[in-house]
Structures are given as C-alpha cells and as structure tokens.
Amino acid sequence: MATGDSLPDAGLAGRYLALSALNVVNHQVVLFVGNSVLGLSAGVANVIAATVAAVPAFIISYRWVWRSEGDPRSQIVPFWLIALAGLAVSTGMAIGAERAFGAGLAVNAAAFVGYFFVWVAKFFLLDRLFRAEEAT
Numbered sequence: 653m654a655t656g657d658s659l660p661d662a663g664l665a666g667r668y669l670a671l672s673a674l675n676v677v678n679h680q681v682v683l684f685v686g687n688s689v690l691g692l693s694a695g696v697a698n699v700i701a702a703t704v705a706a707v708p709a710f711i712i713s714y715r716w717v718w719r720s721e722g723d724p725r726s727q728i729v730p731f732w733l734i735a736l737a738g739l740a741v742s743t744g745m746a747i748g749a750e751r752a753f754g755a756g757l758a759v760n761a762a763a764f765v766g767y768f769f770v771w772v773a774k775f776f777l778l779d780r781l782f783r784a785e786e787a788t
Contacts, residue, residue: 664717664718664779665775667716667717668713668717668775671709671712671713671716671717672771674712675705675708675709676764676767678701678704678705678708679701679702679704679705679763679767680701680760680763680764682697682700682701682704682705683697683698683700683701683746683759683760683763684757684760686698686700686701687746687750687755687756687760688755688756688757688759691755693747693750694743694746694747694749694750694759695743695746695747697746697759698739698742698743698746698763699739699743701763702735702738702739702742702743706732706735709735710724710727710728710731710732710735713731714727718779727781730777730781731781734770734773734774734777737770738766738767738770738771738774741766741767741769741770742762742763742764742765742766742767742770743763743766744766745763745765745766746759746762746763746766748762749761749762749763
C-alpha cells in the first residue's frame, strides 16, 4: 500500500482477519474453560483469557500481519493500551452477562461483542502505527 492511501490492502486485511480468528478461538476457549468449567468469575476468566491471547497477538501482528522488521519496543505501549481498552469493554460486558444470565455461553458472547467494538478501531490504529515505522 502506498503512503497516503486511506485503506489497507487486501493481503493485510486478510492476515489481520486470520490472526483475529485465531485470537477469537484462543480467547473464547480459555474464557469458557475458566468461567464454565473451572467456575472462575467472568471478570477473572476474561482477564486470564485476554492475557493468554495478547502476547501471541502482538508478536504475530508485528511480524506477520504488518510485516514490521524494526524494533518492536516503540509499538508495545500503544498495542497494550488498545488491548487494555478491549479488555475493559469485554470484561464489563462479560460481568454484566454473568449477572444477568449466569456462567456459560452468554458470558462468551458478551465478551466477544465487547472485543468486536474495539477490533475495527484497533485495526486502523495499529495499521497506522506499524506502517508509520516503515516510513521512517
């Protein structure tokens, strides 16, 4: 994609979607096991699930999705701030679902919806951030 274009190319979007699908599965399985099988509260289970998913998400995003080759330290703080925003929204929604419906799939669905709200914005923010490094 040339500098100044407002939309990412199809390959980048495809890689982001593939990573996102992997993260959704990873997060949802850990959340379900934590909340529904082990009996952890929705909030605790969601924090654990997000933590398990976040480290590989950063590494794969940086190296494979945006194919950055520089020092990743300049992207760590912005990535984690965005990840924490998703965590806050999804945890709030998961706790609300647990209060309304109890443990189970409602908690997973609520956490998913919470992350989805942040997901699109995250793509465009990280796209600008990671590709800004390439321009320098």
